[in-house]
Every structure is written in structure tokens, then in C-alpha cells.
Amino acid sequence: xxxxxxxxxxxxxxxxxxxxxxxxxxxxxxxxxxxxxxxxxxxxxxxxxxxxxxxxxxxxxxxxxxxxxxxxxxxxxxxxxxxxxxxxxxxxxxxxxxxxxxxxxxxxxxxxxxxxxxxxxxxxxxxxxxxxxxxxxxxxxxxxxxxxxxxxxxxxxxxxxxxxxxxxxxxxxxxxxxxxxxxxxxxxxxxxxxxxxxxxxxxxxxxxxxxxxxxxxxxxxxxxxxxxxxxxxxxxxxxxxxxxxxxxxxxxxxxxxxxxxxxxxxxxxxxxxxxxxxxxxxxxxxxxxxxxxxxxxxxxxxxxxxxxxxxxxxxxxxxxxxxxxxxxxxxxxxxxxxxx
Amino acid sequence: xxxxxxxxxxxxxxxxxxxxxxxxxxxxxxxxxxxxxxxxxxxxxxxxxxxxxxxxxxxxxxxxxxxxxxxxxxxxxxxxxxxxxxxxxxxxxxxxxxxxxxxxxxxxxxxxxxxxxxxxxxxxxxxxxxxxxxxxxxxxxxxxxxxxxxxxxxxxxxxxxxxxxxxxxxxxxxxxxxxxxxxxxxxxxxxxxxxxxxxxxxxxxxxxxxxxxxxxxxxxxxxxxxxxxxxxxxxxxxxxxxxxxxxxxxxxxxxxxxxxxxxxxxxxxxxxxxxxxxxxxxxxxxxxxxxxxxxxxxxxxxxxxxxxxxxxxxxxxxxxxxxxxxxxxxxxxxxxxxxx
DNA sequence: CTGAAAGCGCTTACAG
DNA sequence: CTGAAAGCGCTTACAG
Numbered sequence: 153x154x155x156x157x158x159x160x161x162x163x164x165x166x167x168x169x170x171x172x173x174x175x176x177x178x179x180x181x182x183x184x185x186x187x188x189x190x191x192x193x194x195x196x197x198x199x200x201x202x203x204x205x206x207x208x209x210x211x212x213x214x215x216x217x218x219x220x221x222x223x224x225x226x227x228x229x230x231x232x233x234x235x236x237x238x239x240x241x242x243x244x245x246x247x248x249x250x251x252x253x254x255x256x257x258x259x260x261x262x263x264x265x266x267x268x269x270x271x272x273x274x275x276x277x278x279x280x281x282x283x284x285x286x287x288x289x290x291x292x293x294x295x296x297x298x299x300x301x302x303x304x305x306x307x308x309x310x311x312x313x314x315x316x317x318x319x320x321x322x323x324x325x326x327x328x329x330x331x332x333x334x335x336x337x338x339x340x341x342x343x344x345x346x347x348x349x350x351x352x353x354x355x356x357x358x359x360x361x362x363x364x365x366x367x368x369x370x371x372x373x374x375x376x377x378x379x380x381x382x383x384x385x386x387x388x389x390x391x392x393x394x395x396x397x398x399x400x401x402x403x404x405x406x407x408x409x410x411x412x413x414x415x416x417x418x419x420x421x422x423x424x425x426x427x428x429x430x431x432x433x434x435x436x437x438x439x440x441x442x443x444x445x446x447x448x449x450x451x452x453x454x455x456x457x458x459x460x461x462x463x464x465x466x467x468x469x470x471x472x473x474x475x476x477x478x479x480x481x482x483x484x485x486x487x488x489x490x491x492x
Numbered sequence: 493x494x495x496x497x498x499x500x501x502x503x504x505x506x507x508x509x510x511x512x513x514x515x516x517x518x519x520x521x522x523x524x525x526x527x528x529x530x531x532x533x534x535x536x537x538x539x540x541x542x543x544x545x546x547x548x549x550x551x552x553x554x555x556x557x558x559x560x561x562x563x564x565x566x567x568x569x570x571x572x573x574x575x576x577x578x579x580x581x582x583x584x585x586x587x588x589x590x591x592x593x594x595x596x597x598x599x600x601x602x603x604x605x606x607x608x609x610x611x612x613x614x615x616x617x618x619x620x621x622x623x624x625x626x627x628x629x630x631x632x633x634x635x636x637x638x639x640x641x642x643x644x645x646x647x648x649x650x651x652x653x654x655x656x657x658x659x660x661x662x663x664x665x666x667x668x669x670x671x672x673x674x675x676x677x678x679x680x681x682x683x684x685x686x687x688x689x690x691x692x693x694x695x696x697x698x699x700x701x702x703x704x705x706x707x708x709x710x711x712x713x714x715x716x717x718x719x720x721x722x723x724x725x726x727x728x729x730x731x732x733x734x735x736x737x738x739x740x741x742x743x744x745x746x747x748x749x750x751x752x753x754x755x756x757x758x759x760x761x762x763x764x765x766x767x768x769x770x771x772x773x774x775x776x777x778x779x780x781x782x783x784x785x786x787x788x789x790x791x792x793x794x795x796x797x798x799x800x801x802x803x804x805x806x807x808x809x810x811x812x813x814x815x816x817x818x819x820x821x822x823x824x825x826x827x828x829x830x831x832x
Numbered sequence: 833c834t835g836a837a838a839g840c841g842c843t844t845a846c847a848g
Numbered sequence: 849c850t851g852a853a854a855g856c857g858c859t860t861a862c863a864g
Binding site: 507508509510511514521522523526545547548549550 | 849850851852853855856857858
């Protein structure tokens, strides 16, 4: 009933446990024959080394922590999947931590991950920079993904959110829109801020002023986007186009427009952000900004685990990827034939 | 730089490590004063016990494995979130494993989870019953969730998929549909099978025969659902209603219908399954079957970890929950004013 | 190349 | 109530 240990195979193979250990880890200090014999015995006994025992001796736990706001959010679900795949292919498993961007949850999870001696943490969540700053002090390798942390001296990879928003703005501008608004999720999150800034700045350059009132902070959910849009559509000078900082909000906007009897894109254009599967589930299909998830994750993983081995004490490295505009059906030239 | 250990606090507090251990674990064998003093020292040194060390002495790892087909699939993302939350509140963390329903992946993950000495595994994935059967042999606590495993002597909680499909059938039947078809994901997965069976049986009882050709196996993706629907819509006697075994397929169906110029629900009714956020992102909103995810997860967790402590050697227990029909906009009476 | 021994950070009987 | 000691399953110098 008890799992077989290194002692069992040593006894069975007639060698010392040190030799078994060496055989497993391929340290050169063992004869070929002996090695093969041991491997054979291991196979026969169906022996599987305990990673917790080996971790205790200073080796790695081969476990990573992934901090994200919410796995149930399609964008982060996709990130989680990508992380899982690349980690798994490198022998690691990952503990997913949904923080809801709440400081206390972030804190609790970090503590937990420390106690479990994970080999590293991938941070894709919001949460006070001060809290995350503590992390940088610790010996625990950390890299951020899909977000920046102000002044945090850790490596990370993100996509250029300012640029992504500019892409959206340029698209809308080119279509001829002048009255626009933005739906923004939690402004504590850097990526959200950047998207707002980028959009605003692009309009500014085009000579269009986006008032504070045109930027609506929303709960990051379909409902949140819907509520904000309803309010927007009630205004006398309602916008002809909406830029949403994520697709949950965009879906909400679509729904609000529909209920208000405003056709998209004819009466209202909307562009989302992230290019998740939600953007292909809506009708009309969402025009959106895509982030190269797989690549980001791949790079982040390499930064974390170190493809080279000496990445340890290096200077923090920030990689920024380029977003892309994906034009689908939810944007068009503005026309005031709204109330169809 | 090195994390503080139990020795550090013992020295600092002027006691033995055994006492520190006792203080932490609240074993009665320690004086109140001493206990509080120790706790204070722990606080001051910011001491956090190593769970891997404690796990090695026979205690739990407080880590669970969650096997699902794919976290990027909204339904499983929601399951993963629910599991994470309840696990976290009980002091556990969870390693998410996306298997794509592939035997080899299932196998690899199980092996990994064993090596990491997880305290239990939640199985929500497909994969050969034979493979999972091995699991039952092992001392590793296991419970299935949202699926059955034929003849596997383990506990589990699922919702009644046969019934859920019947609900869908009844709804469509009541609306007056007679020519129907079903889009089924991977038939190796029990839940999928049951949904097909349930639907078929209900029609049968109503005197309607569902031919094998009316049941289209699809890749479990939007694309998969779309392709199958396109084929279906080309048929001369095309169905007036579609039952999809999950919402990815349903979304695909919606898209196919749109491209074919067939209005939903007027020209074609479609009902999905799972009630994920996808069902509220589409236009029209999806009529679907809801599973009580949170409750299922809660019960599964209790079965796994044992709210009572002696659940160990008990007879496997299967809990089945009831699904619910959620009527939204994608279903209506059949009418042959298709080509609008 | 190989084995005896110490040690990783805890917990748990076992004496006192 | 408290501490010394053994042990969990490995790995890693260190001798041979």
C-alpha cells in the first residue's frame, strides 16, 4: 500500500540508495550497466521518486504559481492554458491563483506559494504595487505577464497597451468617428490605465478631446459593460463609437445597444480588447485588439525559469510585444440612422 | 537570505523545535504562555513553516489536482474557479491539468500528481476508463466531477445529463418541433453520451425517431459546431431545431445559421448546454441547460477531503444534481419562413 | 565507479 | 508540560 521508495529499489537492485539516486539523475558517477539495471528495477517496481522529498534537499519543486485576476475570465483562462502547456512540457505544474485583483487575496496567495516552495511566480494580476514590491525583495523568482508593475524591479513581458489602444483609436478615427467614449475596467490595473491613456492620446493628436465623463469605469463583467453603456446611450450627445478595455465590457455594450434598439455597427461601433473566444461568439463579431498570448507566455516562462541557467541575478528585463488590430464586424462609419 | 526555519524560532524563543511545532499545530501539549511567546517570535521573524518539509513527515501537502479537458473552455474555467475558491478557503491549492481528453496526457498528469503527493484528485476529464481505473487502485483519493466513469468505484458528483437533455427535448417538442438534430462533442465522454441518449429517448417517447445521421459528432469548438451545422443546413430536410451538447458548438451553430441567412430562432432553434458566459454573449441569447456548478464543486470537494474525517474507506458515493432549463432567445416555434 | 553518512525542515512518539 | 531523538525520502559531498 505504501508507495515504493528509493530504499526498495536499492535493496531490490542490490545497490546503495546513492547509486539509485545517481542513476535517476544521470550524474555521471555510475556505470552504464549498473545504471540500466537500476532503471529496470525502478520500472518493475513502478517506482516514482517523491518530488517533495527531493525538493527538501534543495532541489526544485517543479511547481509554479500563476497569479491572475480570474480564471473564469476568458482572457486569463487562455493565459492559464498557455502557461500550463509550456510549463508541463518543461516538467512543471502550475498552481492557479485567482485574486480578483484584491490585495488581501494576492497577499494570501503569495504567502501560500512561498510555503509551498514554488520555483517561481508569474504575476498577471492587479493588486497594490506595494504588495507586489515585497515580492521583489524575496528570493522567489518573479516575472510579470500582460501587465506592468510600477517601479517593480522584476522582469516581465507585456504587450504595448498604449499602442493597442492607439490602434483602436486610429481605426475608429479613420472610419470617421469623432464622438467616442471608453469603457474601462478597474483603473488600478496598469494595463487598463494604459489603454485609456493610449486611446485618449490618439484622439488628442487628432484634435479630439476626450472628457473625463467620456471614460466610464466599470465592473469587469458583461453586466458592468452593459450598465455603463446604457447610461452612455441615454446622453443627448451620445457617442458613435465605444472603445472597451476588455471583451466582457464589449459584450455588455453590444447587449445594451441591442436593448436600446441601436444597431451595431450602423448606429454604434464598438471595439473590444484581447481577442478571446468571446469576440467570435457575438453577433456582430467583435472588432478587437489581439495580444500574442502564446508568445508572451513563452517568453515569460523563459524569463522565469531561465532558458540559460545564469539568468538569476541579471538586470530585470522587460519585453514588450506588439498588439494587432483585428477588424471584424462591430465597427463601421458613423451614420445617424440610429433608431431603426 | 535563507528562509527562517523552525530552528531559528526555537533558538530565538529559547525552546526546543518540538515545542515550536506543537505551538504551531495547537497540539495541547504546551503551556499557554509559552505558546503565545513562540507565536510572537514566529511573527517577528516572519516565519512560515515549509509545507514540503511537513508533508514529508506524513502530513498533507494541501494540494489538489484538477483534471479537466481544457481550462480555456468556459465551462471548465468556471469549474476551475469554483474549485480554486473552495479549496483555497480550506487551505488547499490546486494544480490545474488540461488533458484535452487525451489518454496520454491524463496518464502523464496523474503520474505527476502522484509524485507531487497531492492529497487528492478531482476528475472532470474524459480519457479511457481503463486508465482512470488504475487510479481507483491507488491510495490516492479521487472523486469525479461533472462526469461518470463507467464502473469506476470512486465517489463523484455530476448532474443528470440524461435529464438535462430531456428538458431540452421537452422544450423543443412543446414548441412544436419535429425535425431535430444534435451536435455532439466527443462521444468518448460520458456526459456527452448521456446528453445524446437523453435527447434521443425523449424524442422517441414522443414518437419521433432520431436517425444516426441526425447526430453529428463534432470537434469541441466553435469551428466544430459551425462545420457540422453548415452540413446540416444543406440537407433537403433540414432540421428546425438543434440540440448542442455544449455551448461552443451552439455558438458555432448560430454562426453557421447566420452565414446561411437563416434567422435564429425563427428559421432554426438552437439550445446549448452548460449556461456559461457564452450563452449571454450571443445574439440571440442562448436557451440552454444549466448545471449547478458551485454546488457540484462544493459537494465534490467535501467528498474528496472529507468534511467528516472517516470518509476514507467508505463505499463510493455518487451524487447527482438536477439540471435546469434556461429559456432565452434562441428557441421558438418552427416556421418555414426561412429564407428571409 | 560506489557506498556510508549527514542533512534538508518538519512531526511524532517517547522519556522525563 | 517539555525536550532529545528518530524518521519522512531524497541528494550531496566525502571517502574509499
